Amino acid sequence: MKHTISVLVENHSGVLSRISGLFSRRGFNIESLAVGPTENPEVSRITIIADGDDHTVEQIEKQLNKLIEVIKVKSFRPSDCMARELMLLKVSATAEKRQEIMTICEITESKVIDLTVNTMTLEICDKYDHLVKFVSLLEPYGIVEMVRTGTIAIQRGNETITK
Amino acid sequence: MKMSASKAMVECLKAEGIDTVYGYPGAAICPFFDALLDEENTIRNILVRHEANGGHAASGFARMRGTPQVCIATSGPGAVNLITAIATAYADSIPIIAITGQVATEQIGSDAFQEADITGAAEPFVKHSYLVKDANEIPRIFKEAFYIAGSGRPGPVLIDVPVDVQKAMIDFSYPKSVKIRSYKPTIKGNFMQVKRVAKALKNAKRPLICIGGGVFASNACEEVRKLSEIMDIPVITTMMGISCFNDEDRLFFGMIGTHGVKSANAAANDCDTLLLVGARVGDRAVKTPLALEESTTIIHMDIDPAEIGKNIGTDIPLVGNAKDVLSQLLEQVEPMKHDEWVEHLEKYRKPRKFPKAKKGTVDPRQFIEKLSAAMPADTTVVADVGQNQIWAATSYKLKPGGRFLTSGGMGTMGYSLPCAMGAKMACPDRTSLQICGDGSFQMQFMEMATCVQYGVNVKIVVMTNNRLGMVRELQDIGFNGRKVSVFLDGSPDFVKLAAAYGIPAMRVTDTRSMNKAIDALAGEDRLMLVEVCVDEDAPTL
Ligand SMILES: Cc1ncc(C[n+]2csc(CCOP(=O)(O)OP(=O)(O)O)c2C)c(N)n1
Ligand SMILES: [Mg+2]
Secondary structure, eight states: OEEEEEEEEEOOTTHHHHHHHHHHHTTOEEEEEEEEEOSSTTEEEEEEEEEOOHHHHHHHHHHHHHSTTEEEEEEEOGGGEEEEEEEEEEEEOOGGGHHHHHHHHHHHTOEEEEEOSSEEEEEEEEOHHHHHHHHHHHGGGOEEEEEEOOOEEEESTTOOTTO | OEEEHHHHHHHHHHHTTOOEEEEOOOGGGHHHHHHHHTTTTTSEEEEOSSHHHHHHHHHHHHHHHSSOEEEEEOTTHHHHHHHHHHHHHHHTTOOEEEEEEEOOGGGTTSOOTTOOOHHHHHGGGOSEEEEOOOGGGHHHHHHHHHHHHHSSSOOOEEEEEEHHHHHSEEEOOOOSSOOOTTOOOOOSOOHHHHHHHHHHHHHOSSEEEEEOTHHHHTTOHHHHHHHHHHHTOOEEEOGGGTTSSOTTOTTEEEEOSTTSOHHHHHHHHHOSEEEEESOOOOTTTOSOHHHHHHHSEEEEEESOGGGTTTSSOOSEEEESOHHHHHHHHHTTOOOOOOHHHHHHHHTTOOOOOOOOOOTTOOOHHHHHHHHHHHSOTTOEEEEOSSHHHHHHHHHOOOOTTOEEEEOOSSOOTTOHHHHHHHHHHHOTTSOEEEEEEHHHHTTTTTHHHHHHHHTOOEEEEEEEOSBOHHHHHHHHHHSTTOOOSOBOTTOOOHHHHHHHTTOOEEEEOSHHHHHHHHHHHHSSOOOEEEEEEOOTTOOOO
16 A cells, blocks of 8 residues: 655755665665755655555654654645646657647646657646556657656645644 | 864763773874873773774673763774674664764765765664764764663764864853754653553453563663562563563563573463563564464553554553653552462473583583572673573573673674673673673684773683584574584684683683682682583573
8 A cells, every 4th residue: 555654854964865774674665755845944844655554654654753853754645635746758749649649738737848859848747646647648659758756745724744 | 162173072971971982093083082082081991902892892881871881983994893883782772872983074975095984884773873064063963962872762873073073173062951853752651551551450360571671771670670569460571671680589480582481481471461661572582473462462661662563563552761651650550469370380480400411511501500699699791692692591590689781682792791891891899790602702802802901800701612502503403403604613722812811711621610610700800711611512492
């Protein structure tokens, strides 16, 4: 099962390596990891998508909490949070295929951000499942290159990670 | 006050009450050593003969004093040599502060001479670490390091200081308090959980307490003893919990585990409610946690929430500092009697019978048992790793006030002599008795020089079986007797080796020499060595 784990950490050098090291050393599988600053410049937020049963995730949370620079750990159920990921994707597109791809973009609410004689570069920001679908729609045209940020997530409603 | 950062580092140690450090110098840590010289009357610097031993000595010192203690190494090879000690301390939750020199700030990352990314390399084994980039941070970092190492679940903290940072001038004042927003160990137990535990213990027909190293980390021996006494609950221990109870205690049934004693393992099998105190249920202590968890109500008391539910399912978790939580619990409990249960366990206690030893040898267990009867009550026994460790753990009959130290979690050969050295320096009035094998002795005998140089009285006992005995036994049992790389041919004559260091030594080969050696070991407090010749095929249990 996939779990979304949000971690607030002190914005110190070396924090990320402590966290990624902890995952590999304890045999936890990371699917994606995204990190960036928060409203407080001293604090960074890491969103981790990890695979494992409930026992594993409980251990992940507890072990993360033991790191001195970890301020807060919270894991979200999919229904509790909104999750997004940004993807840039370069697809083969000769002149005659462009219109079809434009239609896909329109329906998936993605954008064309670059164009050459034989490729189109698309940008999409959506939830994980939608990105998977988006990729499958474009596969027939030939995907040249793809880059993703990893998922970030925030809670629904008034709730925040620190409550 | 304006001063060099290295002087400030020394001031930090003074402020933390450090009177002994175990260091090994090199270029990248020279400014700090130079500053230590100015304070040599306040802080003894003990030149160990290998950095790992400095770490182990600090560990022994810390375990006896109950406060974080300091080891020092230079950059690169010195720092890397220290890793074994850091990992050993981490596995047993021992508070040590490792201070390492580092190449100059502007050289970091350039593969400079003797550069090693020690904060990176040691990361899996530290509770926390610092690479000091700004000398002005030194007072705060040292204050935090000591606090982190010694509080919550204790553990090693590493401070890596580039040589140019050591030389910088700073304005020094030592902080009075620490503020780390992300680090707040739970000390008191949740009141409702404490009540649940009290009720579960009250309802139990066959309750049992299993103690681990956490009882020492939180100085909770007295509280566990009270609980056991008031509620008439038998007690067993992991290897790390040995010596909280002693072998004269009516309710104590010994060490649990693969290498444990029958009475302890039977107690674990037959109990209906098990209270774990500061014990993490490691695989050597409990081989089949699933079976135990199905048949027993498990109450798990630990300061580290991550230990709860990690190795064994728990019915009642209780997070907090053992001393505090047990005090809370003591307010909730009433006197009970479990005569039938205690009598049941008594049946498993059998006096040891020793087979006649082969000519030229003595039975190691008999030797240790006899020795323990003669030694002063408050002896600190430090066991190494291997058969000798189990012989010591199960045959040394502790008296009230005795203390047992060993590397439990990591099982690091070579731990015992430096640890015994540190323990002796921490408590000069107690006898320090070290027990090791002929294999492990050869990983640490260089520290005899340190003992001689600084007049540290350790009673060294080497169990010679000409084998890496523990592995030999594993090969005999698990590999059809195909013995490989366990023969210690080429070992020196240990009695002569000790003599080369000017250390009096004797060899035990029969009952007469055994009695003579025991008299000497139990007698005058001095540095000495006894080699005990034991059968190469002597079993561990
Ligand atoms: C540093 C280290 N290397 C290897 C081992 C594996 N090991 C465990 S016990 C043992 C044999 C120890 O031999 P010795 O010190 O002679 O003790 P004995 O078992 O013979 O009493 C070995 C090699 C270890 N625990 N630590
Ligand atoms: Mg041996």
